Amino acid sequence: MTTQATLPGRDRSRQAFLSRSTLVTSLVLIVGMLLVLILNALPASNALHVSGATVALLGKYFTYMLLALAVDLIWGYLGILSLGHGAFFALGGYAMGLYLNAQTSVLPGWQAMMTYFPVAALMVLLAPGLLALVFGWLAFRSRVTGVYFSIITQALTFALMLAFNRNEMGLGGSTGLTRFYELLGFSLSSEGMTVALFLASGIAVLLAFWLCRAITVSRLGRVSVATRDAEARVRFIGYRVDHVKLALFVVSAMIAGVAGALYVPQVGIINPSTFAPLFSIEVVVWVALGGRATLYGALLGALVVNYLKTVLTGAMPDAWLFILGALFVLVTMVLPQGIAGVIAKWRGRRHAAVQPGQREASA
Amino acid sequence: MRATVEHDGRAPTRRSTITVLLCLLMAWSLSIISQGAFAATSSEPRALLEALDTGNFQAKGAAAQAIAESDVEQKTRWLQALLDGRLGKERRGDRFYIVTDDSGREWPIIDAITFEDAGTGTRRTVDIFKINNDLRTQLEGLIASLSLSAGDEASRLSAARRLIGEITEDNVASVRRMRDEEESDAVRQPLDVALALYDVQNGDAEALDTLRGNLDTRVRNTLVPIAAGDSPLAAEAQSVLGGIESKRAWYDRAQTLFFGLSAGSILVLAAIGLAITFGVMGVINMAHGELIMIGAYTTWLIQQALPGQPGLALALAIPGGFLVAGAFGVVIERTVIRFLKGRPLETLLATFGLSLILQQLVRSVFSPLNRRVTSPEWLQGAWQINEALAFTLNRLGVLLFCLAVFAALWALMRFTRLGLEVRAVTQNRAMARAMGVRATRVDMLTFGLGAGVAGLAGVALSQLTNVGPNLGQSYIVDSFLVVVFGGVGNLWGTLVAGMSLGVINQVLQPWVGAVLAKIIVLVGVILFIQKRPQGIFAPKGRTS
Numbered sequence: 014m015t016t017q018a019t020l021p022g023r024d025r026s027r028q029a030f031l032s033r034s035t036l037v038t039s040l041v042l043i044v045g046m047l048l049v050l051i052l053n054a055l056p057a058s059n060a061l062h063v064s065g066a067t068v069a070l071l072g073k074y075f076t077y078m079l080l081a082l083a084v085d086l087i088w089g090y091l092g093i094l095s096l097g098h099g100a101f102f103a104l105g106g107y108a109m110g111l112y113l114n115a116q117t118s119v120l121p122g123w124q125a126m127m128t129y130f131p132v133a134a135l136m137v138l139l140a141p142g143l144l145a146l147v148f149g150w151l152a153f154r155s156r157v158t159g160v161y162f163s164i165i166t167q168a169l170t171f172a173l174m175l176a177f178n179r180n181e182m183g184l185g186g187s188t189g190l191t192r193f194y195e196l197l198g199f200s201l202s203s204e205g206m207t208v209a210l211f212l213a214s215g216i217a218v219l220l221a222f223w224l225c226r227a228i229t230v231s232r233l234g235r236v237s238v239a240t241r242d243a244e245a246r247v248r249f250i251g252y253r254v255d256h257v258k259l260a261l262f263v264v265s266a267m268i269a270g271v272a273g274a275l276y277v278p279q280v281g282i283i284n285p286s287t288f289a290p291l292f293s294i295e296v297v298v299w300v301a302l303g304g305r306a307t308l309y310g311a312l313l314g315a316l317v318v319n320y321l322k323t324v325l326t327g328a329m330p331d332a333w334l335f336i337l338g339a340l341f342v343l344v345t346m347v348l349p350q351g352i353a354g355v356i357a358k359w360r361g362r363r364h365a366a367v368q369p370g371q372r373e374a375s376a
Numbered sequence: 377m378r379a380t381v382e383h384d385g386r387a388p389t390r391r392s393t394i395t396v397l398l399c400l401l402m403a404w405s406l407s408i409i410s411q412g413a414f415a416a417t418s419s420e421p422r423a424l425l426e427a428l429d430t431g432n433f434q435a436k437g438a439a440a441q442a443i444a445e446s447d448v449e450q451k452t453r454w455l456q457a458l459l460d461g462r463l464g465k466e467r468r469g470d471r472f473y474i475v476t477d478d479s480g481r482e483w484p485i486i487d488a489i490t491f492e493d494a495g496t497g498t499r500r501t502v503d504i505f506k507i508n509n510d511l512r513t514q515l516e517g518l519i520a521s522l523s524l525s526a527g528d529e530a531s532r533l534s535a536a537r538r539l540i541g542e543i544t545e546d547n548v549a550s551v552r553r554m555r556d557e558e559e560s561d562a563v564r565q566p567l568d569v570a571l572a573l574y575d576v577q578n579g580d581a582e583a584l585d586t587l588r589g590n591l592d593t594r595v596r597n598t599l600v601p602i603a604a605g606d607s608p609l610a611a612e613a614q615s616v617l618g619g620i621e622s623k624r625a626w627y628d629r630a631q632t633l634f635f636g637l638s639a640g641s642i643l644v645l646a647a648i649g650l651a652i653t654f655g656v657m658g659v660i661n662m663a664h665g666e667l668i669m670i671g672a673y674t675t676w677l678i679q680q681a682l683p684g685q686p687g688l689a690l691a692l693a694i695p696g697g698f699l700v701a702g703a704f705g706v707v708i709e710r711t712v713i714r715f716l717k718g719r720p721l722e723t724l725l726a727t728f729g730l731s732l733i734l735q736q737l738v739r740s741v742f743s744p745l746n747r748r749v750t751s752p753e754w755l756q757g758a759w760q761i762n763e764a765l766a767f768t769l770n771r772l773g774v775l776l777f778c779l780a781v782f783a784a785l786w787a788l789m790r791f792t793r794l795g796l797e798v799r800a801v802t803q804n805r806a807m808a809r810a811m812g813v814r815a816t817r818v819d820m821l822t823f824g825l826g827a828g829v830a831g832l833a834g835v836a837l838s839q840l841t842n843v844g845p846n847l848g849q850s851y852i853v854d855s856f857l858v859v860v861f862g863g864v865g866n867l868w869g870t871l872v873a874g875m876s877l878g879v880i881n882q883v884l885q886p887w888v889g890a891v892l893a894k895i896i897v898l899v900g901v902i903l904f905i906q907k908r909p910q911g912i913f914a915p916k917g918r919t920s
Contacts, residue, residue: 094721157905160660160720164856165902171853172898175891290853294728301725334736341729345722346715 035226038309039219046215053208065204068211072279074319075214079221079272081299081315082308083265086225088297089306090234091261092241093158097166098269099293100173101141105270106283107177108136110190113201113278117194124183130197137274138267145266146259153255153262158244167290174288189284196278207279214275218312221268225308228264237261238306298337301344304353313352421448421489425472428458429465433508440511444518452522454488459515463488464497464504473502517542521550529560536566541594543574573598579609584616591627591762596620627765632882638771640878641778644871645836646851647858648785649829651870654859656802657822659713660720662728664855665848666735667827670704671697671834672843673738676747687752690839697831704734705827709820731848738845746842755839774836781832782871788825789867798822857901877901 049071052063080102088094111124112133120127127133148169152162180186193201200206228234239247240254248254277283286292295318303314318340325333344351424446427439440458443451453474457463462475472488475497485497507515520542523535543551548571555567568586573595575583587595596617603613646668653661661667675693682689708730716723755773758766789795800808801818809815837847858877862869877897884893 094724151903155907160724161860161905163721163724164660164853164860165905168853168857168898168902172895172902175895175898179891294725297725298729331736331740334732334739338729338732338736341732342712342726345719345726345729346712349722 030227030230034307034309035222038222038312042215042219042222042312046212049211050208065207069207069279070323072207072211072214073276074316075211075218076272076276076279077296077299077319078218078312078315079214079275080269080296081303081311082218082221082225083268083272084296085300085303085305085308085311086228086268087261087265088300089308089311090229090241091237091258092244093258093262094160094163094297095166095262095265096163096290096293096297097168097170098265098296099290100166100170100288101145101266101269102273102276103173103177103283103285103287104140104144105137105273106277106287107184107190107273108133108140108270109274109277110193110283111136111184113193113196114190116196117192121183134274137270141266141270141273142263145263149259149262150255153258156255167293170288170293171290174285174290177285177288185284187285189282189286190277191282191284193278193281201278201281210275210279214279217271217275221271222308222312224264224268228261229308233257233260295337298341298344300351302340302348302351304351304356307351307353307357310351310353317352420446421450422472424448424451425454425465425488428463428505433511436505436507437511437514440515440518444522450489450491452519453491455515455519455522457488458505458507459512459519461504461507464502466497467501467503473497475502475504513542514544514547517544517547521547521554529563532558532560532563533566536563536570539570540566540592541570541573541598543570548574569595576602576609576613584609584612588616588619590620591624596624627762631765632886633879634767635771636879636882637875638768638775638878639882640875641775642833642837642840643851643854643858643878644874645774645778645781645833646830647855647862647874648782648867648870649826649833650855651826651859651862651867652785652829653823653826654856655866655870656798657819657826658720659823660724660727661708661713661823661826662724662852663708663731663734664727664826664830665850665852666731667701667704667830667848668834668837668851669738669843669845669848670734671701671831672749672838672847673742673747673834674700674831675835675838676749676843679749686750687754690752690755690835693835693838694832697835698828699831701831701834702824702828705830706820706824708827709823713823714816714819731852735845735849742845744845746844748842749838751839770839774840777832777836781829782867785829786867794818794821794825853898857898860905861901 049063049068052061053065053068055062057064080098083101084095084098108127111120111127112130114120115124115128115133119125127136148166152165157165176182177184177189178187184190195201196206199209229238236247236252236257240252240257244254273283273287296315299314299318300311301314302318303312304310318337321336322333325336348354350357424439424443427442428436430436430439440455443454448454454463457474462478463472464475465472471494473485473494474488474491475483475485477484482496482498483502485494485502486492487494517539520535520538523531539551551567552571555564555571558564558567569590569592572583572586576587577598587599599613599617599620603610603617646665649667650661650664653659653664674697675690678693678696679686679689682692708727712726712730713723716726751770755770758768759772760766789798797808797813797818798821800811800813801815801822805815808818833851834847837843841847854877858874859870861877862871862873880900881893881897884896887893888896
């Protein structure tokens with residue numbers, strides 16, 4: 014727990030919702046989205062034209078950023094490292110996948126209710142939320158913390174992976190759910206749908222970012238940071254630490270579920286490999302690289318790592334795992350606070366030189 | 377030829393004379409023998425074979441019986457060929473053939489009487505004698521009783537075993553006679569069972585006693601229809617059958633227990649290195665599975681270097697796997713883990729990164745394909761205790777190996793200087809250092825030891841499955857569960873937890889299938905950890 018004392022968010026009196034980093038991140042997101050929209054609208058002959066494939070890729074990155082945000086909320090601000098967040102992501106994805114399948118075919122049994130979009134949307138939130146509630150309640154009540162929590166979350170997603178691989182689940186077995194054609198009555202293969210999904214994912218990232226920001230600056234957020242740094246003390250003061258953890262864990266799982274639901278129509282398939290422990294732990298390295306407990310660091314990390322992955326798996330497929338592995342090692346040893354830490358340090362130095370006294374404002 | 381060798385060294389002229397004489401002698405005797413043989417073939421054997429050439433299966437059965445009762449030398453071979461559908465008659469002639477290989481279109485054939493090569497035949501030139509099921513049963517019985525009367529004890533025993541359930545009224549008398557003449561108890565026993573089974577089928581309730589507790593499936597299968605009736609015999613048979621069933625059930629349980637223990641011993645082997653590094657040092661080593669893989673690849677490499685000597689290779693692989701994986705462990709500890717002391721989550725991530733690198737390294741250096749390690753002969757096959765219980769030797773070997781490794785580790789921790797220091801550092805690092813224990817060195821050695829044991833697990837695994845880059849990955853979640861289930865830092869806990877998880881898994885499997893059994897075990901352990909975060913054996917008092 015020694016490094017966590019150096020993480021941002023500690024020893025602060027009440028923070029404003031709109032800090033500079035929040036403002037900058039929101040602006041970058043909005044401007045980026047608009048830019049992509051405009052460039053996509055350009056004729057294909059134009060050199061600056063952004064193709065539909067690129068838009069789809071960026072939309073997929075947005076869902077990854079959403080997932081990274083969910084992990085950062087509990088790892089950065091609560092100190093609990095979930096190695097099973099891919100499970101919540103996949104559950105949201107399966108809910109969406111069922112809905113998409115129900116558009117073109119009649120599903121058996123309980124799955125029939127997934128035909129209606131409101132029900133499906135509710136399931137996207139409820140399925141991961143309920144799982145997180147039950148699992149978190151069991152875990153936090155008996156004070157399973159630290160690496161133990163990490164390991165049982167990994168076991169959870171592993172067990173779910175095995176379960177979803179079974180054909181008896183009625184969810185496509187190891188093939189998963191695929192053959193999606195329509196969403197809300199519109200064809201999934203159209204260019205307009207690609208842009209709409211990109212936009213929806215971007216807006217979801219923005220909203221989730223604001224939600225997380227609001228939570229972390231609220232009283233709940235400050236208690237959670239206190240829990241992260243000195244759990245026993247917070248408990249002795251009289252806070253129900255397990256309730257705090259549970260609340261944040263459930264919110265985080267739901268964000269992950271939404272991310273999965275947005276991911277599925279853009280990728281066109283959801284299968285049990287999303288439950289694989291490797292995917293969940295990869296998410297953790299996005300957050301670690303970007304910088305924990307900053308929110309924007311998670312977004313940055315998800316974008317950087319996934320961009321690298323897209324480029325490198327195409328260019329030299331054998332090298333990708335070496336690089337990913339090296340990222341894990343280097344980030345933890347050399348960059349414990351990630352890219353955001355480097356930025357903060359650099360800005361801190363500049364501020365220290367120019368305006369000594371103003372450091373508090375920059376979070 | 378022999379003459380020249382024997383008389384080597386004598387005068388050359390005498391030697392050549394003797395050689396010529398001997399050659400003449402041999403030629404003469406050979407001609408007499410062959411004349412005799414031709415004399416025998418000309419009449420009786422031909423008649424016996426002629427009798428087989430009929431469309432009536434009953435007549436064919438009688439002919440086979442006659443062959444079996446005759447004194448003809450070739451009779452076993454004939455009956456076997458008839459059973460295999462390889463005995464036939466020339467379509468446009470009167471020679472009899474045995475087909476030696478009927479896989480192709482052109483069959484190599486030999487003369488059935490002289491066993492001389494007769495070129496090739498086809499379906500068109502050779503008319504194969506057909507048999508039906510009744511005849512097949514009769515032939516099997518005949519062949520078994522024929523080999524009962526000849527050959528050594530082993531072949532008589534296997535013949536006697538084959539006879540169970542095959543005795544008919546045609547051969548019962550001869551089997552009874554052979555049973556009375558038989559000297560070996562071991563051979564007499566299956567004969568008794570076979571005869572008793574025949575007697576029971578013919579309504580003899582007394583004979584049931586011999587069958588009590590017999591585990592042979594054929595005995596059970598024969599008794600089931602008999603027990604279905606309403607007679608006193610049926611009631612008696614039912615009770616015998618009940619006894620057999622319950623005995624079988626017990627052996628089945630023993631078999632399940634063995635499978636469970638052997639699966640558990642793999643878990644223990646995989647987890648016990650982790651129990652040392654995680655439990656003793658508090659280091660989460662996600663690359664543990666890859667250290668197992670390295671051990672397995674070391675075994676494979678040593679075997680590649682020593683072709684044709686799997687036993688020696690395995691013996692060398694045990695220290696080899698330990699040392700190679702241990703060296704990797706020490707390097708990992710020195711370069712990464714040392715700098716992340718007291719930051720368990722970061723250690724977890726960094727070692728996970730290392731595991732990815734090691735996996736990809738193996739994939740790039742060797743190949744992404746699985747490699748096969750051949751087991752030495754003494755680890756192949758099974759130890760058949762009786763009809764219902766058999767221990768696969770490689771699994772038995774792994775089980776014993778696991779216990780040996782565990783005992784060695786336990787002794788190391790309990791009796792050696794290193795063990796003492798490890799325990800001291802675990803309990804109170806600062807105090808141990810104050811007493812002069814070099815804690816960093818202990819860390820390094822402990823980690824190397826844990827990694828080395830992982831390498832041993834890899835050596836053991838290579839005897840059970842193929843070796844591939846993903847070998848370790850599949851064990852990492854399970855091994856962590858075993859460590860946590862057993863209680864962190866507790867070697868006994870790891871042993872008990874690994875074995876019980878293995879057995880539970882095996883017991884559940886027939887009911888719910890392999891995947892669901894695994895899920896149930898996982899969920900069960902997750903729930904158990906909620907209830908008892910300290911594992912089965914919670915450390916008593918303060919340990920840190």
